[in-house]
Amino acid sequence: MKKKRLISRRRAIFTGLTSAGALLLSGCLKKAPPTYGSILRIGDDLTYLAQRGLLSQRALVMEYQQSDITSFPVTDIGDPANPASTKAYSKEYEALLKTDFKDWALTIEGAVAKPGRYTLDQLQKLGERSQITQHSCEEGWSAIAEWTGVPLAALLKEAGVLASARYVSFYGFDKYAESIDMLDALHPQTILAHRMNGETIPARNGAPLRLRVETQVGYKSVKYVQRIVVTEQFVDPAQDIQAGWSWYNGI
């Protein structure tokens, strides 16, 4: 009679793989955004970790021709210059728009050696990149436009980003905000755009400065940027996750 083994080979392989997987997962999960126990947010984290683990973070998104540029809808939470817009109105923004953003300056603070404010002139001196890219909205539509702006990496370098920094948050005048990890922040196509299709950004497309995160869907690209905060810890400034949305949107 065949002796019953205490541990079969199949079982040993299965247990081994499971525990190795669990160890890897627990290591990875420390780097993933919080899920608050939601199964959907666990799925989002799985997508985030898989895309970070399996894809190159230096690959550039496809860039298009001038002739590919399309019309571009504005579908944000509201007009920050319009007092009737309950969610987005900012008195400060309305005043800045009236004077063509003459007194506007971008604040950068947090885990940087030189926190401070940058005028548009100062930002433009840090470098320039132009790209014709596709904006994919989570709703399902997409649009192609040319964006010209300062590579975020150049600004972070200028501000002396600390070695311990992990996330960058962007706060808009419309009270909208988003954060991205350092991999997307340092991506060569992640820019702070001040021109769109060769002209100064039209007000509702995010003037005077809007973020472009080309490796994620549209809602990460904060408009009307007022303030940038670099952090060592994960922050979800607009509370995407608690509001039931995915923080990472590479898909």
Next chain:
Amino acid sequence: MSASQTTHSETFRHKGWVKSAHFVITFAFLILLVSGYVILMSHPRLYWGKAGNDLTPALFELPISKNYHHGGWEKAIPFKNLNGSQVTAARTFDIFNENGWGRSTHFLAAWFLVITGLVYLLVGIFSGHFRRDLAPEPGEFSLKMLLKDIAGHFGKLSIARSKYGLLQKITYLSVIFFLFPVVILTGFAMSPAITANYPFLLIIFFGHQSARTIHFFAAVLLLLFLLVHVVMVLRTGFKRNLWAITFGK
């Protein structure tokens, strides 16, 4: 009747891994179908080409939510430096949008589908399942026999036999090796991070919006397959078929 006439060897037997994969994939597909529909409701317009939105012409629009033909836009402002008629306009309409859970549910179910599908493909190839049970046998495949098999499906059907019919084999092979790969790859073709790494996805499906449209039609065909499949299961001995794919030994 036929159940008593059928000997044990003629009854259907599915391997355990086939049953598990069938169960997980069916469940994931149903969730993908519902969440996919919810996602489509927030923008029920489909396009052909690279990009498309409310300010560009659609291939067609589906009347499946209040977002259908909504037309709530502020005055369009043309882009000064462009030669065409490209404009920008702000939306004034509060749209239906449940993509917070819709998208995350879709992607979570997609993980189950993709991982189970990969395991199924590998085991199917290496165990000889595809070759033995699904590939048409030599001499089995001819147009005449296929037409005869199709015609046969409209008449009275006998209890499912232990082997698949020709039309059945071709249908299963198309679903496994064509429709599912297409629906998964067009899904990938809509992801900005994945297409940055694999731009060929945008090229083989003619652009981001074409991929979305193909994704939709592939899903419709899969739904059609599901409906016909269920009808055939009902017509060829429902209880026995159901038992065979679940707890049957």
